[in-house]
Amino acid sequence: MLNRKFIPLAVTCCLFFLLFGVGSIQFEGFGTPRVFFNLLSDNAFLIIAAVGMTFVILSGGIDLSVGAVIALTGVVCSILISKYQWHPLIVFPVVLIGGTAFGAIMGAIIHYYKMQPFIVTLAGMFFARGLASVISEESIPIEHEFYNDVSAFGFEIFGDAWIGSSTIICLMVLVVAIIAAHYTRFGGRVYAIGGDANSAALMGIPLAATTIRIYAISSFLATLAGIVYSFYTFSGYSLAAVGVELDAIAAVVIGGTLLTGGYGYMFGTLMGVLIMGVVQTYISFDGTLSSWWTKIVIGGLLFCFIALQQVLVRVKPR
């Protein structure tokens, strides 16, 4: 008998293999390692951002600033590299520190002024997009040898599947996040706050430090996602990555994490992103279905998974 806590994750995994299987039977060239690894490399930035979002949602919060932070990162990187001739290896630590500080400030406001995460990160989203468009309203190209090298870096496995630098980064992030969430004291605190913030405080968990860290991590990963995203586009644009925060939230929910917090798995988030990727790939393989079906299907999937969560929460085990 399957443990109850694994039901959402199991459903997600089964659904992924079902969708992938249906695609493989229907279309030639769908069920190949190449398509599978392309899912990873095409969605690497989304996986990284969604991992950050998982921490936030596990703690019972939400972070709407993710997409804006990705855009701001791209703009700052491109202006420092192209206009001020900084080396990317100097730029990356600078933007990562800046992004982390941004998240920490949001976390501090949420905790100390007892504001809803939703409205604070919404303001953060406006702020980051606003700052990005103040820096530059046009798209700035990035031209640097380092970018070409990193982008070309990678190796082939299984004959034709390509593992690029973005795939490697996102898998590393995922492994670290799984360890942090499930095997460290910090991870335990995140789950405890998500389960019941009052009990967590009574247990002696430092609410302030943990909340600030959670939002700092989310913004740090969003910044990293922004850097990875700039490797796809070779540019920075203030209107890039619009709506990524919603994709990330959808991926986390489809991955089986409970939106009220305190329950879910990092690995599920990876599966959530992959399911959304498979839907997109299926629609592009089919050719007759229009792109808007992606939105409708993802909306439908979201509904099914939220309904499943409700059923699982209500039907308590005896």
Next chain:
Amino acid sequence: MNTLSKNQNLRRYLWPCAGLLVLLVINAIIAPEFFSIEFKDGRFYGSLIDVLNRAAPVALLAIGMSLVIATAGVDLSVGSIMAIAGAVSAYYITKGVDNLALIIGAGLIAGLIAGIVNGFLVGYMSIQPIVATLILMVAGRGIAQLINEGQIVTFDHSGFAFLGTGSFLGLPFPVVLVILTFVIVQLLTRRTALGLYIEAVGANPSASHYMGLNAKAIKMSVYCVAALCAALAGMIAAADIRGSDANNAGLWLELDAILAVVIGGASLMGGRFSIFLAIIGALIIQTLTVTIILSGIPPKFNLLIKASAIILVLLLQSPLFQKQLAQLKFRKPFTNNTSAPNKEVNNA
């Protein structure tokens, strides 16, 4: 006791109205022609009328949103509902339907269906409002594109275009619609017990449950009202450009609507609401945009200033910040030590 509550009530109206007044005065100083209104071809023209006209869609959304927020909920899908309603009415016009009541009715029914979906998810399935309405926010735009078959559908229907560009008693018709909606919703909530029920459900769900209130039906009704307002706003937006653009109609307007309600002084935790203040909030947002344009600051600073305004309004509402402000004001030299830790908090 009575004077205290009266005082608080007055204070509640004071801040948003004072904010709007300050912005208007700033506008008058930097651009004296701001207040000039002329009467031409049976309608008024001028910057003030323009502000009213452009604030109309957000004001409509804010009317519905303030009811939703009063029940401690939020509706993220209003922008997508705008797109759906615009697409549905455009679909009927291009299919050759000429009856205006039928076209507007179809748009409103589409909105109502969306509201019923939201209300069902929040009220009857007890899903968190942010998440429940997120579903329709994502899928809604897809549905609108499906109705439009991915195109920007343009149409020519003078009766329908009147919704967006016509005028009545000298006022632009969208403004008239906002006033009408305001009066209807205000009568519904303040002349019946419905408003009290809504506030009760938002302020204390369990207490209102034991009082015998049907929280599910109340939640269902507020999401339906919000969706109907959104549908109306969507048809105004479509009529204004004589076309339906599923990708851009109402994009990000849900955020403006939430912002308008928050500027109007409502708490996101639910409870008390004021539709009038929400409309003032919508006017403040639009006036601020005009102020930015008039003052010569490049429009790219728009978002940054808006973000700062939200943070400021939220901080002013926070009890801790009010205390810190008071401490700063009345700080005597010998209390320096005690206020030091708080200062650190302030910096964080």
